[in-house]
Amino acid sequence: MKPLAVTIDVAERRAAEFMELLRALVTTESPTGDETANLNVAGILEEAIARAGGIVERVPAPGLGVHLVGRFRGARNNGRPPLLVVGHMDTVHPIGTLKRLPFAAREGRLYGPGIYDMKSGVTTALVALQTLADTNGGPGSDVSLLITCDEEWGSPASRELIEAEARKSRAALVVEPSVPGGGVKSRRKGVSAYVVHVAGKAAHAGIEPEAGASAVHEIARQICRICDLADTSAGTTISVGVVSGGTAENVVADAARCTIDVRFWTADEAERVDAALRRASAFDQRCTLRLEGGINRGPLEKTPESAGLLRRAREFAAELGFELGDGKTGGGSDGNITSAVGCPTLDGLGPDGGGAHTLEEHIVELDIPRRIALMAALLERL
Helix, strand or coil, X not given: CCCCCCCHHHXXXXXXXXXXXXXXXXXXXXXXXXXXXXXXXXXXXXXXXXXXXXXEEEEEECCCEEEEEEEECCCCCCCCCCEEEEEECCECCCCCHHHHCCCEEECCEEECCCXXXXXXXXXXXXXXXXXXXXXXXXXXXCEEEEXXXXXXXXXXXXXXXXXXXXXXXXXXXXXXXXXXXXXEEEEECEEEEEEEEEECECEECCCCHHHCECHHHHXXXXXXXXXCCCECCCCEEEEEEEEEECCCCCEECCEEXXXXXXXXXXXXXXXXXXXXXXXXXXXXXXXXXXXXXEEEECCECCCHHHHHHHHHHHHHHHHHCCCCCEEEECCCCHHHHHHHCCCCEEECCCCCXXXXXXXXXXXXXXXXXXXXXXXXXXXXXX
């Protein structure tokens, strides 16, 4: 077999190109839900996709921005389904964060809002595709590069697009951040999100409290029952994040609500918790319960097919001269969505770093050439 087209040495020579694109993306702030900001960063990405030889398809997301799909023809038109590369342009950081967390290089790290999650991952994919275009005539086979604008909100407007692209692809490569130390993510917890609403009956708390049915008291008892659904041995966690209710201290509360975050390693655990929440009844029969929400992202479970992707990635890393580890995380990504529709998925292909969603967000500069070369190898050889 011929040597890889993009070695680490070749990738190192693309450092200036990588930095130019990364700086442009990071300094163009793009919080989820800011349509104008995401359209601005999408414009930069469209130009980069075109430079790398891709044909750009725009999928409007009103109120959010636009999703982009870059289609790249393979150097060998072998008729196989394409590889899908998945990333997102939106970040959690509000406009103005750049003043507190400017794009900067310090002590071997690059800092900036969204640099780790995940503008450096998107940059890695684009520079790998550009380098393959320059050295190999393009990727080995057809590639679809999907960059969405709503991932940090759980992909409400892009889910159908992600699922459709995954169903017609032979594998998905997700450029979310690596695990600490640079390993890819072979497993991710799934995520469910719910809101429990309680309707009670108001009454004067001093004159006739017995005439009322406190929704706050009921939600307190429900929260205890909800938290008992967690299973530490299975890795299933439950967090009640927001609780609200009542109108005044001297009024028996007639309404209350709480939000629930559920994380799980297996689909069976997701269904167990979901069924229990839907079976719940009120302790005080004068109160009524209403449940909103459900399973948002299924787990990214390790399958024989995804294990095969990991094995190939490790082989390519060894050929490039480094060892590639793997790990798991409790956070969800669009890799959960691609995996759930049966597309073999390898996640965490972005650069090593840390501080996601904080004012310490950064990537490790030395890891950049390795990630470019590894992504190029996957796109050339898979």
